[in-house]
Amino acid sequence: xxxxxxxxxxxDVLDRVRFDExxxxxxxxxxxSTKQVLMLGYMDAEALRRTLTEGRVTFWSRSRxxxxxxxxxxxxxxxxxxxxxxxxxxxxxxxxxxxxxxxHTGAHACFDVDPLDPFVxxxxxxxxxx
Numbered sequence: 001x002x003x004x005x006x007x008x009x010x011x012d013v014l015d016r017v018r019f020d021e022x023x024x025x026x027x028x029x030x031x032x033s034t035k036q037v038l039m040l041g042y043m044d045a046e047a048l049r050r051t052l053t054e055g056r057v058t059f060w061s062r063s064r065x066x067x068x069x070x071x072x073x074x075x076x077x078x079x080x081x082x083x084x085x086x087x088x089x090x091x092x093x094x095x096x097x098x099x100x101x102x103x104h105t106g107a108h109a110c111f112d113v114d115p116l117d118p119f120v121x122x123x124x125x126x127x128x129x130x
Contacts, residue, residue, distance in 0.1 A: 009052075010049050010052045010053050013048070013052060014045055014048060014049060016085065016089050017045075017048065017085065017089055018088060018089045019044070019045065019090075020090070023044050023045070024042045024043065024044055024060060024062070025042065025043045025044070025048060025090065025091070025092055026040060026041075026042055026092070027040070027041050027042065027048075027051075027057070027091075027092040027093075027094055028040055028092065028093050028094070029041065029057060029078060029094050029096055029102065030093060030094065030095050030096070031095075031096060031097075031098050031102075031109075032081045032095045032096060032097050032098075033097075036108075036109055037109065037111060038078075038096070038102035038103075038108070038109045038110065039102050039103065039109065039110040039111075041057070041059035042060050042062060043058070043060055043092065046067070047059055047067055048092070050067070051080060051083070051094065052080075052083065055079060055080050056069050056071075056077065056078065056079060056080065057069065057070060057078040057080060057094055057096060070102065071099065071100070074100065074104075075099070075100060076098075076100030076101050076102065077098075077099045077100070078094075078096040078097070078098055078099075078102070079096055079097040079099070080094060080095075080096060081096055082094070082095040083095070
């Protein structure tokens with residue numbers, strides 16, 4: 001959902017979100033130009049409201065118990081370009097213009113840090129077994 005006016009529709013979105021038992025919503029952050037998933041963070045209602053109305057992604061830190069924005073200390077900012085709730089309303093996808101690395105390790109994306117080597121089943125195009 002793209003909001004044209006900062007306050008327009010934010011409460012409507014908040015009313016539709018299904019926060020977890022701790023009052024949090026997982027937020028997947030995706031780079032606008034490449035569609036690469038950069039990171040996963042968590043938002044409470046206030047962090048979501050700020051994200052939808054201020055143009056910068058705001059998270060709730062579960063460990064520090066405070067709000068934070070990527071780039072406030074590092075300069076590696078995330079500017080909101082779009083947002084969408086999933087079909088259940090319990091996960092948010094935020095499309096961003098990323099300035100600098102998204103990961104605190106200095107990697108471009110948090111998922112670049114520890115790639116795994118899962119078994120990949122040979123493709124069986126168009127067939128479903130079971």
